[in-house]
Amino acid sequence: MAPSPTTAVDSCSPSEFHGRGFYGQLAYAIALDVGPLRKVTPYARYEQRHAWFEGFTPITVDRVTGGLRVELWDSVIVKGRAARQPRARGRAQGRQ
Numbered sequence: 001m002a003p004s005p006t007t008a009v010d011s012c013s014p015s016e017f018h019g020r021g022f023y024g025q026l027a028y029a030i031a032l033d034v035g036p037l038r039k040v041t042p043y044a045r046y047e048q049r050h051a052w053f054e055g056f057t058p059i060t061v062d063r064v065t066g067g068l069r070v071e072l073w074d075s076v077i078v079k080g081r082a083a084r085q086p087r088a089r090g091r092a093q094g095r096q
Contacts, residue, residue, distance in 0.1 A: 015054035023047035039071040060089045 027043035045065040052058035067081030 015056065017051070017053050019049065019051035021047060021049035021051075036072045036076075037070070038073065039069075041069040041071075043067050043069070062086060 023045060024047075025043060025045040027041050029039055029041040031039050043066070045067075046062070047065075048060065048062050050058060050060045063083055063085040065081055065083040067079060069077060069079045071077050
């Protein structure tokens, strides 16, 4: 006897998602008046996220970001950043 359509749907039911995390950021604005340059702000940020689906292996991800914000004249802002994200701890390997 073939399985009913509801059996196939029940075996593929979605799992609940859980996640938590935090970040901290440090910045220091340096006021300048050199030609069009008004302010320079270097900054650094660290964040960590821990997430998982019900029945799957949790993963934890760390990321470090550094950047520079430059204000020119009274209305132009240029911002650049670089991020480093090492490999995640834990791996999504399927259901346990």
